[in-house]
Structures are given as C-alpha cells and as structure tokens.
Amino acid sequence: MSVQQKFDGLSDDYDRYRPRYPSGLLRAVADELAPFDEVTAVDTGAGTGIALEGMIPALGGSARHLAVDVSQGMVDRGREKFPEVRWAVGPAEEFLENLREPVQLIVAAQAYQWMDRARYADAALAALVPGGVLAVLQNNRDFSASAFLDAYEELLEKHSPGYSRHYRDFDIEAELGAVFRPSGGRVRTAVERWTRSMGVDDFVRMSSSSTQVQRAVAREGDAFLRRVRSLCEEYAQDGAVGLPYRSELFLCVKG
Structure with missing residues (x-):
C-alpha cells in the first residue's frame, strides 16, 4: 500500500483528533529564522x-507558505483551512527538487x-538558501x-500486520547531520514532554485515523475498534485517558 493510499479517506478524523505541536518548539524554529527579512x-x-x-x-x-502532501484528501482539507497557502499534491522529494525559488524554511512534521x-x-x-532551516x-x-x-502499543503490535512501536527508532540527528554538517551546517535537537487528556470516544476516533x-x-473489522474502546475504558479515569508525549525537533541549518 502506498503512502497516499494509507492516508486517503482519513482526513477529517486526522485533522480533528491528532495532537498539535508544542509552541516552544515552533518558537525555536522561528527564532532561527530571525536573520531573514523575508x-x-x-x-x-x-x-x-x-x-x-x-x-x-x-x-x-x-x-x-507552500505545502505539499501525497494525499488529495489531506490537501483538500488543508486548502479549506488555509486557502492562502499554495498547496500541491505529490511526493515531497520531487516537489523540493523542482523548486525554483529561494526557500528559508522546510518543515517535515510527523512525516x-x-x-x-x-x-x-x-x-x-x-x-534551502544559506542559513535556511530544515x-x-x-x-x-x-x-x-x-x-x-x-x-495500546501491545494491542497494535498483536493485531496490526507488520506494526512495531519502534518504527521510528532510527537516528534522525545522525542521518540529517551526515547531509548538513559536511558543508558547514549544523544540527541540534530539542525535546519537550507534555501530557494530553482525551475522552474515550475521542481517543477511539483518533486511533481510527491511524494507518x-x-x-x-x-483484517478484523470494527471488532478491533471495540478492543481499543475496551482498553480505554479499562484505564480511563473520569471518562478520560492521559497520553504522555515526547515531542522532538531536529533543527538543521544550512551552512
């Protein structure tokens, strides 16, 4: 299944229930761009x-702002929210390779x-221009x-074919540093920990937006979502579950 197929049809619940990014990490990105007038x-x-x-x-x-995603459904929803952004459908790699204008910031969030x-x-x-940021x-x-x-991760590993909770366990800073540092760039990492409280219904809806x-x-039909709901109800307090997050920012500056 392609990345596009994974996300087509999930845009509404994805947009409503997925967590947002800590403001402190976004400010760190903006601060790095202070030298640029535009x-x-x-x-x-x-x-x-x-x-x-x-x-x-x-x-x-x-x-x-420009934005690109492989899923037409995601882009359609994004365009409704931000009509002032220039949206495109397609692979990010190809989009970047075909840019013919100066770019100061490139973002990959959960992607x-x-x-x-x-x-x-x-x-x-x-x-990126010199001093630009990924x-x-x-x-x-x-x-x-x-x-x-x-x-919850154990449940996914048991019932979702091919899934492992460690699917993002690779050294992102090392990968990006190998590209940015040889030409005089720099890479640093920032981490913010926080907790989100979600009602059982909302968690199940967020879960359903996951590939x-x-x-x-x-494979199992709605029976799997009933398993998710049952697990939530087992751990919920006052109808809600607490979700601790570890948010990461890998900030790469072009030399």
Whole structure:
C-alpha cells in the first residue's frame, strides 16, 4: 500500500483528533529564522495543515507558505483551512527538487519516516538558501511513561500486520547531520514532554485515523475498534485517558 493510499479517506478524523505541536518548539524554529527579512516556508508531508496551525502565527504575517502532501484528501482539507497557502499534491522529494525559488524554511512534521529519507535530506539541503532551516518535528506517544499506552502499543503490535512501536527508532540527528554538517551546517535537537487528556470516544476516533489501526480494521473489522474502546475504558479515569508525549525537533541549518 502506498503512502497516499494509507492516508486517503482519513482526513477529517486526522485533522480533528491528532495532537498539535508544542509552541516552544515552533518558537525555536522561528527564532532561527530571525536573520531573514523575508521567509518562504515549505511544509512537506503537510497532511491537513496541523503544523501550519502553529507555524503560521509563529512566523508572522509576512511569511509565505507552500505545502505539499501525497494525499488529495489531506490537501483538500488543508486548502479549506488555509486557502492562502499554495498547496500541491505529490511526493515531497520531487516537489523540493523542482523548486525554483529561494526557500528559508522546510518543515517535515510527523512525516519524515514516510520519506525516501536520503533523497529528501539532499533535496532539502539543495532547496534551502544559506542559513535556511530544515525542521523535522515529531509527536511521539511515550509508552514508557504510561501503562495505558504500553498496553495500546501491545494491542497494535498483536493485531496490526507488520506494526512495531519502534518504527521510528532510527537516528534522525545522525542521518540529517551526515547531509548538513559536511558543508558547514549544523544540527541540534530539542525535546519537550507534555501530557494530553482525551475522552474515550475521542481517543477511539483518533486511533481510527491511524494507518496502523486501519490495517487492523481491514483484517478484523470494527471488532478491533471495540478492543481499543475496551482498553480505554479499562484505564480511563473520569471518562478520560492521559497520553504522555515526547515531542522532538531536529533543527538543521544550512551552512
């Protein structure tokens, strides 16, 4: 199944229930761009524009925004939210390789793992102006800090074909550093921990917008979502579950 097929049809619940990005990490990106009088930003793998919700105000009204995603449904939803953004449907790598305008910021929020990562990093470096920034953002469920999330990951690993909770366990800073540092660039990482409270119904809806869950649903039908609901109800307090997150920012500056 292609990345496009994974996300087509999930845009409404994806947009409504997915977590947003910590404002402190978005401010760190904006601070790095302070030397520029004008900023053109490209959100790659933009989905429905969840990162744009925070990035647009963080950068201010003078910034110009472009966004690309492989899913037409995601782009349609994003265009409804942000008609002022220039949207495109297609692979991020190809979009960056074909840019013919100066770019100060490239963002990959919850999307880097879906890319052809080596090709993507090379394309981002080539597209950025000197001093420009590639910002890779991730909201990671911290299953090590939550019995509920540990049990939820175990449920996914048992019922979603091919899924492992460690699917993003690769050294992102090393990968990006190997591309940006040889030409005088720099890479740093920032981490923010926070907790989100969600009602049982909302968690089940968020879960259903996940490609991993959709694989389990394709195999087992709605019975899998009933398993998710039952697990939530087991751990819920006052009708809600607490979700600890570990959000990461990998900030790469072109030399």
